[in-house]
Amino acid sequence: MTALLSLLKNIQQHSQQLVNCLKQEKQALNENRLDKLNQIASEKQLILDQLNQLDKQRAASSTNENFNDFIASSNNQPLIKQWDLTRQIISECQQLNEINGRLINKRSQINQDILSILSGRNEQADETYNSKGNQSSHTSLLGGIKA
Numbered sequence: 001m002t003a004l005l006s007l008l009k010n011i012q013q014h015s016q017q018l019v020n021c022l023k024q025e026k027q028a029l030n031e032n033r034l035d036k037l038n039q040i041a042s043e044k045q046l047i048l049d050q051l052n053q054l055d056k057q058r059a060a061s062s063t064n065e066n067f068n069d070f071i072a073s074s075n076n077q078p079l080i081k082q083w084d085l086t087r088q089i090i091s092e093c094q095q096l097n098e099i100n101g102r103l104i105n106k107r108s109q110i111n112q113d114i115l116s117i118l119s120g121r122n123e124q125a126d127e128t129y130n131s132k133g134n135q136s137s138h139t140s141l142l143g144g145i146k147a
Helices: 002-030 034-060 067-074 077-119
Strands: none
Protein backbone atom coordinates (compact mmCIF):
# COMPACT_ATOMS: atom_id res chain seq x y z
CA MET A 1 0.00 0.00 0.00
CA THR A 2 2.95 2.36 0.47
CA ALA A 3 3.74 2.01 -3.24
CA LEU A 4 0.15 2.97 -4.06
CA LEU A 5 0.29 5.92 -1.66
CA SER A 6 3.50 7.09 -3.34
CA LEU A 7 1.89 6.68 -6.76
CA LEU A 8 -1.14 8.74 -5.71
CA LYS A 9 1.14 11.48 -4.36
CA ASN A 10 2.95 11.49 -7.68
CA ILE A 11 -0.37 11.78 -9.54
CA GLN A 12 -1.35 14.64 -7.24
CA GLN A 13 1.92 16.49 -7.92
CA HIS A 14 1.54 16.14 -11.68
CA SER A 15 -2.11 17.16 -11.45
CA GLN A 16 -1.08 20.28 -9.55
CA GLN A 17 1.42 21.06 -12.33
CA LEU A 18 -1.45 20.69 -14.79
CA VAL A 19 -3.60 23.08 -12.72
CA ASN A 20 -0.79 25.65 -12.84
CA CYS A 21 -0.42 25.14 -16.59
CA LEU A 22 -4.17 25.51 -17.17
CA LYS A 23 -4.18 28.75 -15.14
CA GLN A 24 -1.34 30.07 -17.32
CA GLU A 25 -3.30 29.03 -20.40
CA LYS A 26 -6.39 30.88 -19.16
CA GLN A 27 -4.33 34.00 -18.52
CA ALA A 28 -2.75 33.79 -21.98
CA LEU A 29 -6.20 33.37 -23.54
CA ASN A 30 -7.57 36.34 -21.60
CA GLU A 31 -4.59 38.47 -22.64
CA ASN A 32 -4.71 37.18 -26.23
CA ARG A 33 -1.07 36.05 -25.95
CA LEU A 34 -1.02 33.53 -28.78
CA ASP A 35 2.78 33.28 -28.68
CA LYS A 36 2.59 31.96 -25.14
CA LEU A 37 -0.15 29.43 -25.94
CA ASN A 38 2.14 27.23 -28.05
CA GLN A 39 4.65 26.96 -25.22
CA ILE A 40 1.90 26.20 -22.71
CA ALA A 41 0.34 23.60 -25.02
CA SER A 42 3.66 21.75 -25.26
CA GLU A 43 4.12 21.81 -21.50
CA LYS A 44 0.54 20.70 -20.96
CA GLN A 45 0.98 17.77 -23.35
CA LEU A 46 4.09 16.57 -21.48
CA ILE A 47 2.24 16.66 -18.18
CA LEU A 48 -0.75 14.84 -19.68
CA ASP A 49 1.51 12.13 -21.10
CA GLN A 50 3.08 11.66 -17.66
CA LEU A 51 -0.35 11.56 -16.00
CA ASN A 52 -1.56 8.96 -18.49
CA GLN A 53 1.40 6.73 -17.62
CA LEU A 54 0.78 7.19 -13.91
CA ASP A 55 -2.91 6.45 -14.36
CA LYS A 56 -2.09 3.19 -16.12
CA GLN A 57 0.02 2.23 -13.10
CA ARG A 58 -2.83 3.22 -10.79
CA ALA A 59 -5.33 1.12 -12.72
CA ALA A 60 -2.96 -1.87 -12.67
CA SER A 61 -2.53 -1.59 -8.91
CA SER A 62 -6.20 -2.40 -8.24
CA THR A 63 -7.89 -5.75 -8.59
CA ASN A 64 -11.27 -4.05 -8.24
CA GLU A 65 -12.92 -2.40 -11.28
CA ASN A 66 -14.03 0.55 -9.14
CA PHE A 67 -10.93 2.22 -7.76
CA ASN A 68 -12.97 4.32 -5.32
CA ASP A 69 -14.39 1.15 -3.76
CA PHE A 70 -10.93 -0.39 -3.70
CA ILE A 71 -9.51 2.58 -1.78
CA ALA A 72 -12.49 2.76 0.60
CA SER A 73 -12.26 -0.94 1.37
CA SER A 74 -8.56 -0.65 2.18
CA ASN A 75 -9.39 1.10 5.48
CA ASN A 76 -6.01 2.81 5.11
CA GLN A 77 -6.66 6.40 6.24
CA PRO A 78 -3.54 7.97 4.69
CA LEU A 79 -4.40 6.29 1.39
CA ILE A 80 -8.04 7.40 1.57
CA LYS A 81 -7.05 11.00 2.37
CA GLN A 82 -4.49 11.05 -0.44
CA TRP A 83 -7.01 9.71 -2.95
CA ASP A 84 -9.57 12.34 -1.89
CA LEU A 85 -6.99 15.11 -2.29
CA THR A 86 -5.88 13.75 -5.66
CA ARG A 87 -9.48 13.59 -6.90
CA GLN A 88 -10.08 17.20 -5.80
CA ILE A 89 -7.11 18.42 -7.82
CA ILE A 90 -8.17 16.36 -10.83
CA SER A 91 -11.64 17.90 -10.55
CA GLU A 92 -10.06 21.36 -10.52
CA CYS A 93 -8.15 20.41 -13.69
CA GLN A 94 -11.40 19.38 -15.37
CA GLN A 95 -13.11 22.64 -14.42
CA LEU A 96 -10.21 24.79 -15.64
CA ASN A 97 -9.99 22.83 -18.87
CA GLU A 98 -13.71 23.34 -19.49
CA ILE A 99 -13.39 27.09 -18.92
CA ASN A 100 -10.38 27.29 -21.24
CA GLY A 101 -12.30 25.34 -23.88
CA ARG A 102 -15.10 27.86 -23.65
CA LEU A 103 -12.62 30.73 -24.01
CA ILE A 104 -11.11 29.08 -27.09
CA ASN A 105 -14.57 28.59 -28.60
CA LYS A 106 -15.38 32.23 -27.88
CA ARG A 107 -12.17 33.38 -29.59
CA SER A 108 -12.97 31.17 -32.57
CA GLN A 109 -16.48 32.64 -32.85
CA ILE A 110 -15.09 36.17 -32.66
CA ASN A 111 -12.67 35.33 -35.46
CA GLN A 112 -15.53 33.93 -37.54
CA ASP A 113 -17.57 37.08 -36.89
CA ILE A 114 -14.65 39.28 -37.94
CA LEU A 115 -14.20 37.23 -41.12
CA SER A 116 -17.91 37.64 -41.84
CA ILE A 117 -17.63 41.40 -41.44
CA LEU A 118 -14.50 41.61 -43.58
CA SER A 119 -15.99 39.43 -46.31
CA GLY A 120 -19.19 41.50 -46.35
CA ARG A 121 -21.51 38.76 -45.18
CA ASN A 122 -24.17 39.98 -42.79
CA GLU A 123 -24.90 36.94 -40.63
CA GLN A 124 -26.11 36.88 -37.10
CA ALA A 125 -23.66 35.66 -34.51
CA ASP A 126 -24.30 32.26 -32.98
CA GLU A 127 -24.27 31.67 -29.28
CA THR A 128 -21.09 32.81 -27.54
CA TYR A 129 -19.76 32.83 -24.03
CA ASN A 130 -19.18 35.84 -21.81
CA SER A 131 -16.14 36.29 -19.56
CA LYS A 132 -17.84 34.22 -16.85
CA GLY A 133 -18.28 31.28 -19.23
CA ASN A 134 -22.05 31.70 -19.56
CA GLN A 135 -23.68 31.12 -22.93
CA SER A 136 -25.68 33.92 -24.49
CA SER A 137 -27.30 34.67 -27.88
CA HIS A 138 -26.88 37.93 -29.75
CA THR A 139 -28.91 39.41 -32.55
CA SER A 140 -26.05 41.31 -34.18
CA LEU A 141 -22.48 40.58 -35.08
CA LEU A 142 -20.16 40.99 -32.11
CA GLY A 143 -23.09 42.31 -30.11
CA GLY A 144 -22.57 42.06 -26.36
CA ILE A 145 -19.19 40.33 -26.54
CA LYS A 146 -17.10 41.23 -23.55
CA ALA A 147 -13.52 40.28 -22.93
